[in-house]
Amino acid sequence: MSGLDIRGLTLELGGRRILDGVDVEVPAGQVTGLAGESGSGKTMTGLAVIGLAPAGAKVSGTVAYDDGEVRVPDLLALRPGAMNRLRGRRIAMVFQDPTASLQPMLSVGTQLTDHMRHHLHLSRSAARTRAAELLERVRVPSPEAALKRYPHQFSGGQLQRIAFAIAIACEPKVLIADEPTTALDVTVQAGVLRLLRELTDDLGLAVLLVTHDLGVMSAVADTVAVMRNGSVVEHGSRFQIITDPQTAYAKELVESLPHTPPPGTGEGEA
Amino acid sequence: MTAVQLPRRRALRVPVAWRRPAAIAGSVVLLAWVLVALLDPLLGLQDPLQQSVGDAFRAPSAAHPFGTDALGRDVLSRTLWGVRSSLPLAVALVAGSLVVGSVLGAVAGYLGGAVDEVIMRIADLVFAFPTIILAMVVAAALGPSLLNAVVALLVVSWPNYARVMRSLVLGARGQEYVVAGRLLGAGPFTSLRRDVLPNVSAPMLVLAMLDFGNQILLLAGLSFLGLGAVPPTPEWGSMVADGVTQFSxxxxxxxxxxxxxxxxxxxxxxxxxxxxxxxxxxxxxxxGSSI
Incomplete structure (x- = not known):
C-alpha cells in the first residue's frame, strides 16, 4: 500500500500510556481523519509518526512508509539522521497556529526556500522561483512581494496557506495536518480546507488530518478514525462514521455536533 | 520612504535602521573615539607619561584643560591616550564573554541533560565566588598584564551570559516554529542557529551593551590592584580609581x-x-505596510 501504515503505535510518557496500540492506514490520495476529544492522543500520534515525540517518551509499534520510490518498513526504527532526511522531504507537517509555527525573524521567502535548497539542492534563484509558484498555488496574493515579507505582516488564513506551501515545497508524499483550521475563523477555514482537498487530489498526498472538529472532518476526510484514550475505537468511511457510527463513543461524538444530523438517520428528529 | 521599500536581505537593512537619531548619535561618539585613538600622536598633545612634579594637582587651565594628576601629568592627554587601551579591551572583553557565554548557554539549554548539568555546574562554581576576588585569583596566577586581566575577567563573566542565554533558549526551543523547523529536516544545530538564536538575540545584545561600563570598571579594579594596566600606561579605569581618593x-x-x-x-x-x-x-x- 502506498502511504503510511501505522500498526500498534504505543507511546508511554512518565509511566503513563498516552497511546495504546493505534492502528491507522493513511493511503495516498486520501485524507484520513483522526478525530477524538482533547487528550485522546491525536496530536501525539502525529508527532510520534514523524519521530518528534517529547523527550523521554517510549515509543513502540511500527509505522511503514511507502511512496513507490522509497520504502521504509518502520519509521520508528530509523536513525535520527535518516529520519531527518525524510522530514520535510517525504513527510511534512502543518500545525494548528500558523502565527506560532512560522519563524517570526525570517522572511517568508527564506522559510519557503531553506528546505528546498537543503533537500532538493536547488540554487537560490531556482528555489526562489519555485517558492513564488508555490505561493501562487496556495493563492497568496502577489507572491513575489510576499516572499520579502515577514510572518507578522500576514493574516492568519494567509499564513496557514504559506504554511501549506512550505509543507508541500519538497513534494512530500505524506502530510500530517494537526488541527490546521482550528485557529482560523469559519470562512477562512473553508478556503484552507478546499486547498487541502485540492492538494491531496492533485499531488496524491497521503494526508493525516488531526482534528477534534467533526464538521471539518465531514468536509474533507475520506475516512475517519475515532480515537479515545490512546487507541482507535472506530475507523470507517466519513459517511459511515457520521451517519451510522457503530460504537457508543463515536455515536456520542457525532451527537455532540451542534448541527442537526442529516435527515433519515433517525437521530435528533424528535 | 519609497527609497527604502525594497530591502532584500537583513544585511542591507541595518544601514537603514542606522538612520535613527539614537543610532547616529551613538555611532558618532564611538567613531570620534576611534579617530582619537588612531590620531593620538598627531593631536599635538603633551606626552601622557611626562611627569612634572612641580605641576601636580593643577586645576583645569588653558595649559592643562583637564588639569594635572598627582605626578603632574596632563589629564587631557592621558584621557585621550587612554582610549587606546580601554576601548579595545572593553570591546574584546564584552565580545568574548558574549560569545563564550552565549555558545555555552545555548548548547546547555538546547541539548539539556548531562551537557546542561556540566556546563551550568561550572557556571555555578564561578558564581560561588565574588567576581572581583575570583578575577584577582586568575589574574594573579597569569601574571599582571592587561591581556591577562581581560582573560581573568572573561573567566568570571561568561556565566552571566550563559545563564541568561540558557533560560532564553529553554523558552524558545519549545516554540512551535522550532518544532516546525525540525519537521522540515533541520538538525539540532541548524535548528539552534536558524530558529532559536535569532529569536533570543535581542535580550543578549542589550545585556552585552549594559555590561560595557561594568567591564571597564572591573578592568580598572584589577589595574588598581596592580593586576591589570601596568602603572604609567594611561587607562580610564585606573585613572578613575586613582582619582576617586582625591576629593579636592x-x-x-x-x-x-x-x-x-x-x-x-x-x-x-x-x-x-x-x-x-x-x-x-x-x-x-x-x-512598508502589511498586506
Missing amino acids: SWWLATFPGLAIFSVVVAFNLIGDSLRDALDPRTAGAVQ
Whole structure:
C-alpha cells in the first residue's frame, strides 16, 4: 500500500500510556481523519509518526512508509539522521497556529526556500522561483512581494496557506495536518480546507488530518478514525462514521455536533 | 520612504535602521573615539607619561584643560591616550564573554541533560565566588598584564551570559516554529542557529551593551590592584580609581569617568538600534505596510 501504515503505535510518557496500540492506514490520495476529544492522543500520534515525540517518551509499534520510490518498513526504527532526511522531504507537517509555527525573524521567502535548497539542492534563484509558484498555488496574493515579507505582516488564513506551501515545497508524499483550521475563523477555514482537498487530489498526498472538529472532518476526510484514550475505537468511511457510527463513543461524538444530523438517520428528529 | 521599500536581505537593512537619531548619535561618539585613538600622536598633545612634579594637582587651565594628576601629568592627554587601551579591551572583553557565554548557554539549554548539568555546574562554581576576588585569583596566577586581566575577567563573566542565554533558549526551543523547523529536516544545530538564536538575540545584545561600563570598571579594579594596566600606561579605569581618593582634585576622576560614560552610552544607543534593526517586527518603518 502506498502511504503510511501505522500498526500498534504505543507511546508511554512518565509511566503513563498516552497511546495504546493505534492502528491507522493513511493511503495516498486520501485524507484520513483522526478525530477524538482533547487528550485522546491525536496530536501525539502525529508527532510520534514523524519521530518528534517529547523527550523521554517510549515509543513502540511500527509505522511503514511507502511512496513507490522509497520504502521504509518502520519509521520508528530509523536513525535520527535518516529520519531527518525524510522530514520535510517525504513527510511534512502543518500545525494548528500558523502565527506560532512560522519563524517570526525570517522572511517568508527564506522559510519557503531553506528546505528546498537543503533537500532538493536547488540554487537560490531556482528555489526562489519555485517558492513564488508555490505561493501562487496556495493563492497568496502577489507572491513575489510576499516572499520579502515577514510572518507578522500576514493574516492568519494567509499564513496557514504559506504554511501549506512550505509543507508541500519538497513534494512530500505524506502530510500530517494537526488541527490546521482550528485557529482560523469559519470562512477562512473553508478556503484552507478546499486547498487541502485540492492538494491531496492533485499531488496524491497521503494526508493525516488531526482534528477534534467533526464538521471539518465531514468536509474533507475520506475516512475517519475515532480515537479515545490512546487507541482507535472506530475507523470507517466519513459517511459511515457520521451517519451510522457503530460504537457508543463515536455515536456520542457525532451527537455532540451542534448541527442537526442529516435527515433519515433517525437521530435528533424528535 | 519609497527609497527604502525594497530591502532584500537583513544585511542591507541595518544601514537603514542606522538612520535613527539614537543610532547616529551613538555611532558618532564611538567613531570620534576611534579617530582619537588612531590620531593620538598627531593631536599635538603633551606626552601622557611626562611627569612634572612641580605641576601636580593643577586645576583645569588653558595649559592643562583637564588639569594635572598627582605626578603632574596632563589629564587631557592621558584621557585621550587612554582610549587606546580601554576601548579595545572593553570591546574584546564584552565580545568574548558574549560569545563564550552565549555558545555555552545555548548548547546547555538546547541539548539539556548531562551537557546542561556540566556546563551550568561550572557556571555555578564561578558564581560561588565574588567576581572581583575570583578575577584577582586568575589574574594573579597569569601574571599582571592587561591581556591577562581581560582573560581573568572573561573567566568570571561568561556565566552571566550563559545563564541568561540558557533560560532564553529553554523558552524558545519549545516554540512551535522550532518544532516546525525540525519537521522540515533541520538538525539540532541548524535548528539552534536558524530558529532559536535569532529569536533570543535581542535580550543578549542589550545585556552585552549594559555590561560595557561594568567591564571597564572591573578592568580598572584589577589595574588598581596592580593586576591589570601596568602603572604609567594611561587607562580610564585606573585613572578613575586613582582619582576617586582625591576629593579636592575633582578633575582627576571626572574626565576619564565622562569618557567611560560616553562610551557606555554610545554602545547602549547602538545596541538598542541594532536590536530594533534585527527584529523584522520593529524594523516596521523600513518594511512598508502589511498586506
